Amino acid sequence: QGHLVESGGGLVQAGGSLRLSCAASGRTFTYYAMGWFRQAPGKEREFVAAIIGWSGGGISYADSVKGRFTISRDNAKNTVYLQMNSLKPEDTAVYYCAAKVGPPAGTFREYDYWGQGTQVTVSS
Numbered sequence: 001q002g003h004l005v006e007s008g009g010g011l012v013q014a015g016g017s018l019r020l021s022c023a024a025s026g027r028t029f030t031y032y033a034m035g036w037f038r039q040a041p042g043k044e045r046e047f048v049a050a051i052i053g054w055s056g057g058g059i060s061y062a063d064s065v066k067g068r069f070t071i072s073r074d075n076a077k078n079t080v081y082l083q084m085n086s087l088k089p090e091d092t093a094v095y096y097c098a099a100k101v102g103p104p105a106g107t108f109r110e111y112d113y114w115g116q117g118t119q120v121t122v123s124s
Contacts, residue, residue, distance in 0.1 A: 009118030022097030050104030
Protein backbone atom coordinates (compact mmCIF):
# COMPACT_ATOMS: atom_id res chain seq x y z
CA GLN A 1 0.00 0.00 0.00
CA GLY A 2 1.44 3.35 -0.99
CA HIS A 3 1.21 6.64 0.84
CA LEU A 4 1.77 10.21 -0.27
CA VAL A 5 2.49 13.05 2.13
CA GLU A 6 2.54 16.67 1.03
CA SER A 7 4.43 19.44 2.80
CA GLY A 8 5.59 22.98 2.18
CA GLY A 9 2.31 24.83 2.21
CA GLY A 10 1.78 28.03 4.14
CA LEU A 11 0.87 31.68 4.02
CA VAL A 12 2.64 33.91 1.50
CA GLN A 13 2.10 37.35 0.05
CA ALA A 14 1.13 37.82 -3.57
CA GLY A 15 4.20 37.63 -5.77
CA GLY A 16 5.95 35.27 -3.39
CA SER A 17 7.07 31.67 -3.83
CA LEU A 18 6.56 28.31 -2.20
CA ARG A 19 7.86 24.84 -2.95
CA LEU A 20 5.60 21.93 -2.21
CA SER A 21 6.97 18.44 -1.71
CA CYS A 22 5.20 15.12 -2.02
CA ALA A 23 7.04 12.26 -0.34
CA ALA A 24 5.99 8.75 -1.28
CA SER A 25 6.34 5.70 0.92
CA GLY A 26 5.14 2.13 1.08
CA ARG A 27 5.97 1.48 -2.54
CA THR A 28 8.19 2.90 -5.24
CA PHE A 29 6.38 5.42 -7.37
CA THR A 30 9.24 5.77 -9.85
CA TYR A 31 7.16 4.47 -12.74
CA TYR A 32 3.95 6.17 -11.71
CA ALA A 33 2.74 9.38 -13.28
CA MET A 34 2.42 12.04 -10.61
CA GLY A 35 0.05 14.96 -10.54
CA TRP A 36 -0.70 18.03 -8.47
CA PHE A 37 -4.28 19.16 -7.99
CA ARG A 38 -5.84 21.91 -5.91
CA GLN A 39 -9.21 22.57 -4.39
CA ALA A 40 -10.50 25.92 -3.21
CA PRO A 41 -13.53 26.20 -0.89
CA GLY A 42 -16.75 25.54 -2.77
CA LYS A 43 -14.95 24.52 -5.95
CA GLU A 44 -14.18 21.23 -7.60
CA ARG A 45 -10.69 19.78 -7.41
CA GLU A 46 -8.75 21.05 -10.42
CA PHE A 47 -5.66 19.94 -12.26
CA VAL A 48 -2.45 21.92 -11.72
CA ALA A 49 0.44 19.91 -13.18
CA ALA A 50 1.52 16.38 -14.03
CA ILE A 51 4.71 14.54 -14.86
CA ILE A 52 5.36 11.17 -16.45
CA GLY A 53 6.91 8.28 -14.56
CA TRP A 54 10.63 7.50 -14.52
CA SER A 55 12.00 9.95 -17.08
CA GLY A 56 10.24 12.99 -15.70
CA GLY A 57 9.17 14.06 -19.17
CA GLY A 58 5.68 14.47 -20.49
CA ILE A 59 5.08 17.49 -18.27
CA SER A 60 1.82 19.37 -18.53
CA TYR A 61 0.36 22.38 -16.73
CA ALA A 62 -2.98 24.05 -16.34
CA ASP A 63 -3.12 27.29 -18.31
CA SER A 64 -3.64 29.22 -15.08
CA VAL A 65 -0.21 28.23 -13.71
CA LYS A 66 1.83 27.88 -16.89
CA GLY A 67 5.03 29.93 -16.69
CA ARG A 68 4.75 30.30 -12.90
CA PHE A 69 4.75 26.73 -11.55
CA THR A 70 7.28 23.96 -12.19
CA ILE A 71 6.76 20.29 -11.44
CA SER A 72 9.73 17.98 -11.00
CA ARG A 73 10.57 14.62 -9.49
CA ASP A 74 13.53 13.02 -7.73
CA ASN A 75 13.18 9.27 -8.17
CA ALA A 76 16.04 8.56 -5.78
CA LYS A 77 14.09 10.32 -3.04
CA ASN A 78 10.68 9.06 -4.19
CA THR A 79 9.57 12.69 -4.06
CA VAL A 80 7.75 15.06 -6.39
CA TYR A 81 7.97 18.84 -6.13
CA LEU A 82 5.89 21.79 -7.19
CA GLN A 83 7.79 25.06 -7.32
CA MET A 84 5.29 27.91 -7.26
CA ASN A 85 6.45 31.40 -8.18
CA SER A 86 4.63 34.71 -8.69
CA LEU A 87 1.79 33.45 -6.52
CA LYS A 88 -1.60 35.11 -6.79
CA PRO A 89 -4.51 35.21 -4.34
CA GLU A 90 -6.47 32.98 -6.73
CA ASP A 91 -3.86 30.26 -6.15
CA THR A 92 -5.18 29.88 -2.60
CA ALA A 93 -6.34 26.29 -2.15
CA VAL A 94 -5.52 22.95 -0.60
CA TYR A 95 -2.93 21.32 -2.83
CA TYR A 96 -2.89 17.56 -3.29
CA CYS A 97 -0.43 15.25 -4.96
CA ALA A 98 -1.59 12.08 -6.63
CA ALA A 99 -0.17 9.05 -8.41
CA LYS A 100 -1.43 6.77 -11.14
CA VAL A 101 -0.23 3.92 -13.27
CA GLY A 102 0.23 4.79 -16.90
CA PRO A 103 0.42 8.22 -18.52
CA PRO A 104 -0.35 11.44 -16.70
CA ALA A 105 -3.93 12.65 -16.73
CA GLY A 106 -5.71 15.90 -16.05
CA THR A 107 -8.73 14.32 -14.41
CA PHE A 108 -8.50 13.66 -10.70
CA ARG A 109 -10.72 10.59 -10.91
CA GLU A 110 -8.04 8.76 -12.89
CA TYR A 111 -5.52 8.83 -10.03
CA ASP A 112 -5.16 5.91 -7.63
CA TYR A 113 -3.23 7.37 -4.69
CA TRP A 114 -3.72 10.69 -2.91
CA GLY A 115 -2.04 12.64 -0.18
CA GLN A 116 -3.90 14.44 2.58
CA GLY A 117 -3.27 17.89 1.12
CA THR A 118 -1.38 20.99 2.21
CA GLN A 119 -2.92 24.45 2.52
CA VAL A 120 -1.55 27.29 0.43
CA THR A 121 -2.85 30.77 1.23
CA VAL A 122 -1.81 33.79 -0.81
CA SER A 123 -2.63 37.19 0.65
CA SER A 124 -3.13 40.27 -1.50
